[in-house]
Amino acid sequence: MENLKIKSQILVESLPYIQKFHGKTVVIKFGGSTxxxxxxxxxxxxxxxxxxxxxxxxxxVHGGGKDINNMLERLNIEPKFVEGLRVTDKETIEVVEMVLAGKINKNLVNKIQLENAESVGISGKDCRTLMCKKNYANGKDIGYVGMIEKVNNHLLRSLIDNDIIPVVAPIGTDIEGNTYNINADTAASAIAASLKAEKLIYLTDVDGIYRNFPDKDSLISKLTLESAKALLDEGTLTGGMIPKIQNCIESLENGIDNIHMINGNIEHSLLFEIFTDKGIGTMFTQK
Structure with a gap:
């Protein structure tokens, strides 16, 4: 009986959020870690x-770094990184595109459709959705790694307006038709800003932003743009927390009003974060 009361309370609690977000676009970055x-x-x-x-x-918008590394290993190609960015030569970009736009993208589409929802998988090359230029790591040439210059969102809007869930592989192109590997977090942020999304949600393998990682009691439930910058400037954040908060700050500066960072490995964490009062991760807001 107690379980029934808890379940009914959750359903009632979710109602105002369902009403509030009806018809709103939400971009979800589905990382390889989840x-x-x-x-x-x-x-x-x-x-x-x-x-x-x-x-x-x-x-x-999905990543897939682990699957890319596994495929490179099978092909006896050693993965290389410079300042967190994958060094992507001509041989590697072919593998990256094959894994992201082929294997992972179509696997996610298939799983969505097994749940009786319509979905279409695309890469940023389709309809030139993600237009790029060559990205450099502090002046170092790291190959076919792209920096997004423009998002052409008409294909995405067409899919959304026709009740289809778009699944985007972070592969872009330039005006000369070259193929580029794009950081999935960056791609999700750019797409969310272009679509004027209500929310951008990063699914990661941690519960959110910790003031003193990995102390569970130091999880921060909410940060504004100003307080996030102040926390970063304190210099107390460690390890993987720094790039995570930097990316959320950049997304806020791109004009996205609400950003969530949650642990995608917790069952139904998305629903808890969006449809309950307390939430489950860290929420970033403009003010």
Whole structure:
């Protein structure tokens, strides 16, 4: 009986959020760290389909670094990184595109459709959705790594308007037709800004931003743009927290009003974050 009361309370609590976000676009960055097992991936897919069924308009941008590394290893190509960016020569970009736009993208589309929702997988090359220029790491040439210059969102809007969930592989192109690997976090941020999304959600393998990682009691539930910058300037953040908060600050500066960072490996974390009062991760807001 107690479980029934808890479940009914959650349903009632979710109602105002369902009403508030009906018809709103939400961009979800589905990282490789949350694709590490079938259960986590399936849970996220079910959450996204439910969001669609209650009237939200989800867009998925996915990564897949681990799968890329596995394929490179099978092909006896050693992965190389400079300042967190994958060094992508001509041989590597072919593997990256094959894994991201082929294997991972179509696998996610298939799983969504098994939950009886319509989905189409694209890469940023389709309809020139992600137009890039060559990116450099502090002046170092790292190959076919792209920096987004423009998002042409008409294909995405067409899919969304036709009740189809777009799944985007972060592969871009330039005016000469070259193919580029794009950081998935950056691609999700640019797409969310272009679509004027209500929310941008980063699914990661940590619960959110910790003031003193990995102290669980130091999880920060909410940060404004100003307080996020102040926290970064304090110099107390360690390890992986720094690039995560930097990316959220950049996304806020791109004009996105609400950004969430949550642990995608927690079952139904998406639903808890969006449809409950307390949430489950760290929320970033303009003010």
């Amino acid at each position: 694709m590490k097992d079938k259960e986590s991936e399936d849970s996220v897919i079910k959450d996204i389909v439910l969001m669609k069924l209650v009237g939200m308009r989800p867009v998925i």
